[in-house]
Structures are given as C-alpha cells and as structure tokens.
Amino acid sequence: MHVKKLFTLVFIQKENEILLGLKKRGFGMNKWNGFGGKVEPNETIIDAAARELKEECCLIVKPGDLKNIAHLEFTFEGQPTLMDVRVFSTKIFEGTPKETEEMKPKWFDNDGVPFDDMWLDDKLWFPYLFQGKPFFGHFHYEGFDKILNYKIEEQVSM
Numbered sequence: 001m002h003v004k005k006l007f008t009l010v011f012i013q014k015e016n017e018i019l020l021g022l023k024k025r026g027f028g029m030n031k032w033n034g035f036g037g038k039v040e041p042n043e044t045i046i047d048a049a050a051r052e053l054k055e056e057c058c059l060i061v062k063p064g065d066l067k068n069i070a071h072l073e074f075t076f077e078g079q080p081t082l083m084d085v086r087v088f089s090t091k092i093f094e095g096t097p098k099e100t101e102e103m104k105p106k107w108f109d110n111d112g113v114p115f116d117d118m119w120l121d122d123k124l125w126f127p128y129l130f131q132g133k134p135f136f137g138h139f140h141y142e143g144f145d146k147i148l149n150y151k152i153e154e155q156v157s158m
C-alpha cells in the first residue's frame with residue numbers, strides 16, 4: 001500500500017520553446033525540470049502550481065491559465081511513497097524568468113531538450129506534452145537511474 005504525496009510540475013511554453021529549470025538543491029538536484037513542488041494542506045493544486053512557479057523562477061501565471069496536461073505517478077522499488085504529480089502547462093505568463101536559490105531557468109528549443117540531464121522518464125512523455133493532449137503515466141523506478149516498468153495512456157479529459 002503506497003503513501004501518496006501530491007506534487008505540481010509546471011511547464012511554460014512559447015511557440016517552439018519550453019522553459020526548464022536546473023534544480024540547485026533537494027529532490028532532483030542537478031536535473032533540468034519544470035517548476036513545482038509539494039502541495040501544502042491549505043491550498044488547491046492549481047494555487048500550489050502558481051505559487052511554486054513564482055517562488056522558483058519569479059514568473060506570474062493566473063491559475064485559470066494553467067492547463068492540466070498530465071497526471072504522472074512515480075514509485076520506487078522497496079519504497080512506500082507514491083509521487084502523485086499533477087503537470088500543468090501554459091503559454092500565458094507575466095515577467096522574465098529569474099534564477100533563484102532553487103532553480104536556474106533557461107529556454108530550450110523543443111527539439112533541443114537536454115534529456116541526458118533530466119529524469120529518465122521525461123524523454124518518454126515529453127512527446128505527449130508537446131502534442132498538448134492530456135495523458136496519464138506511471139513509472140516504477142529501481143533507485144533513481146533505472147525504470148523497471150512504465151505505462152503512458154492518453155486521457156480523454158484530465
């Protein structure tokens with residue numbers, strides 16, 4: 001029986017570019033990723049997504065402009081935690097990305113995403129993210145560098 005923990009992940013996109021951040025500390029340190037973190041007990045998932053984005057790269061989004069594009073689950077062999085990650089994307093934002101203590105932001109061409117310096121699963125589901133169609137994915141890891149099994153399914157609606 002897994003212990004579910006809820007997280008957000010936000011991707012800011014332009015026509016053919018995506019904003020990623022290099023995680024400077026904590027879980028996923030030294031990997032490029034979207035912006036996100038834990039959902040606190042006193043907030044909605046969408047408010048948490050907007051909060052984490054602002055905290056991590058100083059960009060402002062309206063919660064209503066965030067599209068829930070994916071529901072990802074991560075489990076790790078021998079560990080009780082199930083990471084329940086709600087992924088959002090938007091092309092509507094205010095401000096200029098700034099480096100913080102948490103993240104160093106950088107725009108990447110959609111065809112130049114640094115998958116070698118990202119979580120292993122990302123290269124499996126980024127094509128779905130770029131298609132803009134909602135999807136579900138579950139990835140079961142052994143350690144942090146090996147995926148034992150996974151599934152990805154398009155969802156009619158999130």
Ligand SMILES: Nc1nc(SCCc2ccccc2)c2[nH]cnc2n1
Pocket residue numbers: 007008009027028033034035036037038074083085119120121122
């Ligand atoms: N892209 C991606 N992200 C995560 S964790 C995202 C949620 C999170 C959790 C903790 C701090 C900040 C953000 C992953 N875990 C396993 N594969 C993964 N791929």
